[in-house]
Each structure stands twice: as C-alpha cells, then as structure tokens.
Amino acid sequence: VDAKDNIIAFVEKPADPPGIPDKPEFALASMGIYVFKTKFLMEQLRRDAAEPGSSRDFGKDIIPYIVQNGKAIAHRFAKSCVRSSHESEPYWRDVGTVDAYWEANIDLTDVTPELDLYDRDWPIW
Incomplete structure (x- = not known):
C-alpha cells in the first residue's frame, strides 16, 4: 500500500x-x-x-x-478493532477450510476465548 x-x-x-x-x-x-x-x-x-x-x-x-x-x-x-482487556492483538482467523472453520468455533468454547462474544464494547448484531 x-x-x-x-x-x-x-x-x-x-x-x-x-x-x-x-x-x-x-x-x-x-x-x-x-x-x-x-x-x-x-x-x-x-x-x-x-x-x-x-x-x-x-x-x-x-x-x-x-x-x-x-x-x-x-x-x-x-x-x-475494539480490544478486550485480555487481548494483545485483534482476533482474526482464516476459516477458508472446513477444519479451520471448526477450529475457530472450538476456540469460542475456551473459558476466556480470544473473541469474547459477550464483550459490550464490540457487539455482534
């Protein structure tokens, strides 16, 4: 660029x-x-x-x-990006394959996932 x-x-x-x-x-x-x-x-x-x-x-x-x-x-x-308090880098995953898509979904099951779906500063609509 x-x-x-x-x-x-x-x-x-x-x-x-x-x-x-x-x-x-x-x-x-x-x-x-x-x-x-x-x-x-x-x-x-x-x-x-x-x-x-x-x-x-x-x-x-x-x-x-x-x-x-x-x-x-x-x-x-x-x-x-709005970063959660525990994030050092913005969350991003390449989900271009079925395995990568599955892994990204499994990431969300962690006790403190890198992408916090409940973060009020970064709502998902």
Missing part, C-alpha cells in the same frame, strides 16, 4: 510476505473481505467472465486486476 492506503500490489498467499515499511516484522494480508458498489462489482464479474484465461478466482484474477487498475484501497483491520 502507499501512504494513503491505496493498494499498489496484491499477491495471493505468498510464501514469504514482505514486511510493512513502518513495521517490518508485520505483513499486510488480504482477509477476503471486500466492499464494492454493486455496479462496479457486476462490471468486474462480467469482464472476468469474458476473459478466456481467467480461473474465475477473486484472489487470483479479479482483485489483482482491480489493483492493477488503481481502484483498490486497504482497510487496516487492527485500527478498527
């Missing part, structure tokens, strides 16, 4: 992600959460559907195309 959080490069699940310039021990990662205006999204899906070499994958085709054309802005997850 640049200084204004415009995404200037996108690599899906790199083996060795580059560090953030101001925090080299951390890396930015796509959380798979995207916000689009409906018209723009439909345009991108139609464009991708007409592309013969596309694998029809958001992370491999659609998002990289949007980034290359200068229309993607990052949201820094850590800056928008």
Whole structure:
C-alpha cells in the first residue's frame, strides 16, 4: 500500500510476505473481505467472465486486476478493532477450510476465548 492506503500490489498467499515499511516484522494480508458498489462489482464479474484465461478466482484474477487498475484501497483491520482487556492483538482467523472453520468455533468454547462474544464494547448484531 502507499501512504494513503491505496493498494499498489496484491499477491495471493505468498510464501514469504514482505514486511510493512513502518513495521517490518508485520505483513499486510488480504482477509477476503471486500466492499464494492454493486455496479462496479457486476462490471468486474462480467469482464472476468469474458476473459478466456481467467480461473474465475477473486484472489487470483479479479482483485489483482482491480489493483492493477488503481481502484483498490486497504482497510487496516487492527485500527478498527475494539480490544478486550485480555487481548494483545485483534482476533482474526482464516476459516477458508472446513477444519479451520471448526477450529475457530472450538476456540469460542475456551473459558476466556480470544473473541469474547459477550464483550459490550464490540457487539455482534
């Protein structure tokens, strides 16, 4: 990202992600959460559907195309989180597989889970 959080490069699940310039021990990662205006999204899906070499994958085709054309802005997850008193880092889990989804649900059964579903400062609606 640049200084204004415009995404200037996108690599899906790199083996060795580059560090953030101001925090080299951390890396930015796509959380798979995207916000689009409906018209723009439909345009991108139609464009991708007409592309013969596309694998029809958001992370491999659609998002990289949007980034290359200068229309993607990052949201820094850590800056928008309300942390519970026992949390040192915001809670996030990749639930892209059945096993990962199961593990994330089991995490909630801990006596003091990392994600407190009853935290009044961070309601879940």
